[in-house]
Amino acid sequence: MNTELLGIIFMFAATLILAVPLGKYTAKIFSGDKTLLDPLFRPVEQFFYKFSGIDATKQMNWKQHLYALLSIHVIWFLLCFFTLIFQGSLPLNPDGNPSMSPDLAFNTAISFLVNCNLQHYSGETGVSYLSQLLLMFLQFVSAGAGMAVCAMVFNAMKERQTEALGNFYNYFLKSCTRILLPLSIVVAIILVFNGSPMTLAGKASITTLQGDSVQVSRGPVAAFVAIKHIGTNGGGFFGANSAHPLENPNYRTNMVEMIAQMIIPFAMIFAMGFYLKRRKLAWNIFGVMTIGFLLLVIPTVITEIHGNPAIHQLGISQPNGAMEGKEVRFGPAASGYWSIATTVISTGSVNSMHDSGMPLSGTMQLLAMMTNCFYGGCGVGFLNYYIFIILAVFLSGLMVGRTPEFLGKKVEAREVKIAAFIAILHPLLILAGTALASYFAAHDTAMGYWFNGKATGWLNNPNNHGFSEMLYEYTSSAANNGSGFEGLGDNNPFWNISTGIILLLSRFIPIIGPLAIAGLLAQKKHIPDSAGTLKTDSTIFGVMTFAIIFIIAALSFFPALALGPLAEYFSMI
Numbered sequence: 001m002n003t004e005l006l007g008i009i010f011m012f013a014a015t016l017i018l019a020v021p022l023g024k025y026t027a028k029i030f031s032g033d034k035t036l037l038d039p040l041f042r043p044v045e046q047f048f049y050k051f052s053g054i055d056a057t058k059q060m061n062w063k064q065h066l067y068a069l070l071s072i073h074v075i076w077f078l079l080c081f082f083t084l085i086f087q088g089s090l091p092l093n094p095d096g097n098p099s100m101s102p103d104l105a106f107n108t109a110i111s112f113l114v115n116c117n118l119q120h121y122s123g124e125t126g127v128s129y130l131s132q133l134l135l136m137f138l139q140f141v142s143a144g145a146g147m148a149v150c151a152m153v154f155n156a157m158k159e160r161q162t163e164a165l166g167n168f169y170n171y172f173l174k175s176c177t178r179i180l181l182p183l184s185i186v187v188a189i190i191l192v193f194n195g196s197p198m199t200l201a202g203k204a205s206i207t208t209l210q211g212d213s214v215q216v217s218r219g220p221v222a223a224f225v226a227i228k229h230i231g232t233n234g235g236g237f238f239g240a241n242s243a244h245p246l247e248n249p250n251y252r253t254n255m256v257e258m259i260a261q262m263i264i265p266f267a268m269i270f271a272m273g274f275y276l277k278r279r280k281l282a283w284n285i286f287g288v289m290t291i292g293f294l295l296l297v298i299p300t301v302i303t304e305i306h307g308n309p310a311i312h313q314l315g316i317s318q319p320n321g322a323m324e325g326k327e328v329r330f331g332p333a334a335s336g337y338w339s340i341a342t343t344v345i346s347t348g349s350v351n352s353m354h355d356s357g358m359p360l361s362g363t364m365q366l367l368a369m370m371t372n373c374f375y376g377g378c379g380v381g382f383l384n385y386y387i388f389i390i391l392a393v394f395l396s397g398l399m400v401g402r403t404p405e406f407l408g409k410k411v412e413a414r415e416v417k418i419a420a421f422i423a424i425l426h427p428l429l430i431l432a433g434t435a436l437a438s439y440f441a442a443h444d445t446a447m448g449y450w451f452n453g454k455a456t457g458w459l460n461n462p463n464n465h466g467f468s469e470m471l472y473e474y475t476s477s478a479a480n481n482g483s484g485f486e487g488l489g490d491n492n493p494f495w496n497i498s499t500g501i502i503l504l505l506s507r508f509i510p511i512i513g514p515l516a517i518a519g520l521l522a523q524k525k526h527i528p529d530s531a532g533t534l535k536t537d538s539t540i541f542g543v544m545t546f547a548i549i550f551i552i553a554a555l556s557f558f559p560a561l562a563l564g565p566l567a568e569y570f571s572m573i
Contacts (some may be wrong), residue, residue, distance in 0.1 A: 004333035008301065011255055011337070015262045022179075022263060023270025023282075029178050030151040030171060030275055041177045048173060056173070059164035062519025065152050066512060068168040069145060073113060073508075076138060080109040083134050084127070093128035094202030095217070100126070107496035107503075108135075114507035115142035115377055117228070117235030117348055117482040118499060120491040124217040124238055129200055135235060136224045140176050140184075143231030143264075143378040147179070148172035149511055150268060150379030153386060154275045156518035159408050159526050165519065175379075179264070180231055187260050188226035195249040196222040221246055229260035232377040234348030234482040242338075242351040243327050254330055254351060258338060261347040265375040268382050276407075281537040285385060288542045292374040292549070296364045297340040303360045304332035309572050325356025336361060343368035346377040348482025355469070355485040359569035362468055362485070363561055369479035370557045371549055372426060377480060380507075383514040385545075388552075389536070390419040390517060392545040396534055406536060408528065409521040422513035426478055427556035429502050433474035434560065436498070438467060450494035458489040464571070468564035473499060478506040 028035050049056050060068070083090065088099035100108065104120055108127075111118040112135045121127065127135070148171035155165045192198050197218035204216045217238065224237045225247050238244040248254055269289070273282025307318030321332035330338075335352035342349050343365045354365055368374065373384040389406065394416045397404030404411040440447065440455035447455055459466040469485040476483055477499040484490070490499070535541060 004305075004331050005301075007251070007255065007334055008337045011258045012262075014255075015259045015266055018259070019263050019266030020270050022267035023272075024274045026179060026267055026271035027274035029174050030154060030166075030271070035178065037178055037182065041174075044177060045173050049169075054169050056167050056170040058167055060152075060167055061163040062152065062156070062165055062515050062522075065149070065165065065168045065519075066515055069149065069511070070508070073145070076141060077109050077113050080112065080134055080138060081105050084108055084131055087128045087131045090128065090130050092130035092133070092200065094200070095125075095128075097125055097128050103493040103496040104491060107500040110500045110503045111482065112138040112233070112235060113142060114480055114503050115139075115146060115231070115233055115346075115380070116477065116480040116503055116507070117233050118477055118484070118503065119235055119239075119482065120496055122239030123236055129219050132219060132224060132237065136220070136227060139224075139227045139231050139233040139235065140180055141172075143180055143227075143233065144172050144176040146377060146379030146383075146511075147175035147264075147268070148379070149515060150382050151175075153383060153514055153518040154272055156522035157272075157276055157407050158522075161525050162522055163519070165522060180227065183230045183260070183263070184223070184226040186226075187230060187256060188222045190256050191222040191225055191249075191253060194253045196225060196246055196253070198222040218246065225257070226260070228349060229257050229347065230264065232261055232265060232345055232347045234261075234342065234346075236349065242349045243353070248351055251329060251334070254334060254338075257349070257351075258334075258341060261345055261349065262341055262375070264378050265345050265381045268379060269375075272382065278407075278537065284537045284539070284542045285382075288546050289374045289385070291546065292371065293340070293344055296344065296368050296374075297337055300340050300357075300361045300364045301333050301336040303358045304336035307332075308358065322358055325353030327351065339365055340368055342483060343479075343481055344374045344376075346372070346381065346479055346481045348476065350483050353486060354472070354483055355487045359468075359565045359572065362472070362565040363569065365483075366468075366472060366475055366561060366565065367553065367557070369475045369481050370427070370430070371553045372479045373549060380480070380511065384510060386514045386517070387419045387422050387510070388545055388549050390415055391423060392541065392548050393534065393536065394419075395548065396541065396544055400534070402534065405527060405533060406521070408526040409524045410527065411521070415517045415520055418513050418517050422510050423552055425509055426506065427552075429478040429506055430471070430474045431556070431560060433477070433498060433502055434467075434471045437470045437474070437494075440494075441466070441470070447494055450497075451492045458492065458495065460487040460489065464564055464568040468568065471560055471564050474502060477502045480507055 084100040084105035085102055086099055107120055148168055151171040152165050198220055199218055204218055206216055207213055221237045228235055238247055242248040242257060248257060269286045270282050273279040305321045307322045311318060326332055326335045330351055338351045339354055373388055375381050376384050390411055393406045393411050394404045441459060445455045469488040472485040473488055
């Protein structure tokens with residue numbers, strides 16, 4: 001067990017050590033400074049600009065950034081949706097997997113489009129290789145789009161008055177070519193050399209040690225898994241995700257995938273510090289996020305190591321901890337660490353079944369997604385935290401009787417209203433969706449088209465755990481996470497359409513809000529620091545920001561948690 005704990009510490013430390021220089025490199029890319037990869041990727045980028053007719057040097061205001069972001073996503077959605085509903089008749093389908101139903105294709109296309117990868121299908125039987133390759137493309141561009149928006153916000157935070165906030169296409173393409181692609185190639189090579197398949201051939205026929213003949217699914221797994229983690233996507237090539245031995249063959253690859261999914265969220269924080277020359281602010285933000293992360297991960301690891309109390313009461317020893325739903329090659333400590341990292345970061349990949357974890361672990365996983373601002377996904381993690389910075393600046397200003405300012409710009413009613421709306425939207429989407437599903441399940445409602453049977457049919461577990469499954473599904477959707485409590489029967493029109501709508505709203509409205517706030521602040525006159533200026537890189541302000549995050553999460557979600565995983569926890573002790 002001590003070895004497992006040392007493995008966790010090493011993974012976090014290695015991620016941090018690698019993230020700082022990556023953050024500096026990312027800041028150089030967004031600033032347009034020279035980098036070592038310029039000779040390799042500049043011709044590629046110039047080709048795309050020439051082919052598309054895009055002028056990457058043209059400056060955009062925040063509204064033009066938003067228009068470019070939304071319009072290109074519409075094209076990606078239509079391409080993916082129609083490929084999925086016709087994949088059974090399209091090439092690169094050696095296993096003969098059928099086309100998706102419209103509601104499942106709607107959910108899948110949106111899910112990968114918004115960097116969530118909530119999968120209501122199993123990869124081995126649900127999609128063709130052509131669809132997998134298209135979904136892999138969406139994993140690149142969804143991550144790149146998030147980083148491009150974050151770069152625009154960085155630009156708006158500079159100490160000057162302007163509407164010119166860079167070029168969306170420039171930030172987007174450079175994020176894909178200079179950051180996501182090189183890192184994905186490195187991770188994919190490591191996976192290939194450790195046994196992950198990389199082929200377009202169909203299923204392989206093998207004979208097991210006991211003489212059975214079985215068909216083993218394979219495909220371009222290594223490339224898919226690499227960008228799934230580097231881009232904080234989380235979609236599994238196989239149904240078991242990173243618990244599958246071909247996606248995550250051993251403890252070595254487990255460490256690589258763990259570092260891969262955390263490194264860009266870490267690096268984006270430091271990139272902000274280097275880009276704005278405010279490294280102390282970056283470390284302040286990283287410190288607040290890390291405290292939140294540790295408060296979630298430590299109870300999870302401890303409870304998984306100690307095992308199931310109900311089994312202890314039977315007098316059964318659990319020397320390896322709570323092993324239900326976990327892989328022996330990883331163990332409970334590394335699985336518990338992964339479960340919080342993947343929910344905090346919004347990756348959503350799993351190397352164990354969260355539905356089988358201890359109730360306290362489920363509580364922490366849900367809280368990680370409910371707060372939705374500790375590290376976060378590629379780019380959008382900082383955007384979520386940015387909202388709480390604006391609220392903290394406003395409330396701190398009220399408390400000390402000064403005009404709220406952030407980085408020399410006055411924060412006024414317009415910006416605070418937008419921030420408050422975004423902060424309230426997240427719990428509204430989660431709790432409204434859960435309430436609707438719970439109402440149908442409690443009344444055993446006949447769902448008609450929406451579900452083939454009565455609503456209780458989508459629950460494999462009754463009472464508190466069944467409620468937790470529904471709460472987790474909507475929380476995962478609203479946090480753009482994609483992991484799930486897999487006891488829920490979710491491949492039906494009700495869950496596909498309802499979560500699809502929440503996926504759209506919870507991705508783009510929280511992006512529009514910070515974009516608008518940053519754009520509005522950038523247009524204001526910069527005010528030099530004075531004796532009365534609130535220092536936003538101080539420990540006190542960090543504590544204030546953390547308190548606001550905690551209060552909003554506690555007031556919004558603890559009643560729901562008390563009905564689900566917390567009630568289950570207290571019933572076991």
